[in-house]
Amino acid sequence: MCELLGMSANVPTDICFSFAGLLERGGRTGPHRDGWGITFYEGKGCRSFKDPLPSSESEIAELVKRYPIKSCAVVSHIRQANRGAVKLENTHPFIRELWGRNWTYAHNGQLSQYQRALRSHHFLPIGNTDSERAFCWLLDQVREKYPKRPSNMAPVFRFIASLCPTLKELGVFNMLLSDGVYVLAYCTNNLHWLTRRAPFGKATLIDSDWVIDFQQETTENDVVTVIATQPLTGDERWQKMNSGEWVLFKQGELVSRGGE
Template sequence: MCELFAMSSRVPATLGFSLERLARHGGAEGPHRDGWGLAFYEGGDCLLLREPRPASESPLMQFMERQGLRTKLGLCHIRLATFGALALRNTQPFARELGGTMHVFAHNGDIPTLADQRRSGPARFMPVGDSDSELGFCGLMTALAPIWDEAAGAIPDLATRLAVIADYAQELRALGPANFIYSDSDALFVHADRRTQPDGHLRAPGLYLLQRYCWRTAPELHDAGVNLTSIRQDVALVASVPLTDELWEPLGEGDLIALKDGLCFGADGRQVEPEEAAGREPLPLTH
């Protein structure tokens, strides 16, 4: 199975350390040699980088580890191909435009029966490749399109978006493992399901969550005439497997959360405090 990683933060941050850890799984320390992709958001648009080659052997990935862009919202995927040819068109994350903003999606799991649902006639969202994951993304976009169309250029209410995603995720889970990360530029949506564990059995957890906050000085703002001596940084990380020795929280089968500005929101759209999300007191981040 593939591996997923995503970050949501209050102020822009880089992903170098996490990308380096993840890239090792993409060929050097793991079997995920069939491609990788990164999406870095800036407002409603995103920079999307993808290659159908091992992340651990990619000069581009190594460059991003060292000189990675600062962003408040980033997604990453490393691929172990189980459905669809080893090609750029099947390399995640996938992206589509809806409501004047870029939507990005990455999936971990096997849902080959989605291929049977490929539309034969015209459709608003069509796959470019032949992977089950892209078909799942097109289905999600089709489900979300009505609420974005009704919003007429605005961003639909978070609870409304969560409700649509929850209904669609339930349909996917009935067809196979459906861990996915999805962003509409405003929020990052995380749906956890089952995953093939090291012992070979398919079970939860399929994703892990780590929430942290810290205070740091901001001397770079002094030159701009802003007398801000410290700012709070909230960060939420999601990964298929923990990337550090910290206590990552395993997400349960069918759990759905939204991350925005480093904060966590439950399926009802209400904010979940870090203590509740992690079951313990937040610890400081290192910079």
């Protein structure tokens, strides 16, 4: 299994605190030694940092933890390989361009008998993970249904959510997907989220002794949602997602949700 981390915010926000908690699980407090990656959106552009090295030993991860890149949408992943060797091309998040936008995706879980079920035409996997194949299949379905970019993207994400049960039937499919404006989370068995907004309080990482006082770091209008496989802090109320449930965030706010 792997761990996912996502963020949606209404003002550019750094994710150093949450990312630091995730990184501890990349070889130190957790078994996820097979690489890590993180993608930050800035406008329509995005930049990714990736490493097939364990995150707890990665110099690049140290930089990202320390360097406050501010973003309104983030997708991150640390990997414990099951399908696909430990290589850069198998390291999440995966990115494709669709309609002149960057689409970013990360998956936690494992699929079976997916080779035939998940054929794609427009988008092809570069590595050999079940995860990237599922991503290409999802985007292929989207491109078939919407040959041109719709002006309203919320229905596109609801369409994607409607495809996820097909992937869940193939195994465990916990997922984060973003176009830089929306962040979609789909849960099979392990995904939690929380929204921070005024009045802000203090929070303590479970995996290290870092305590943050969000009151000092935010303005009263900030809305920041964090999504993670397991809660990252011990003193906040994380919402556990149900099996088959999906949630869609925009600018930190929950804009749509559904489930089986």
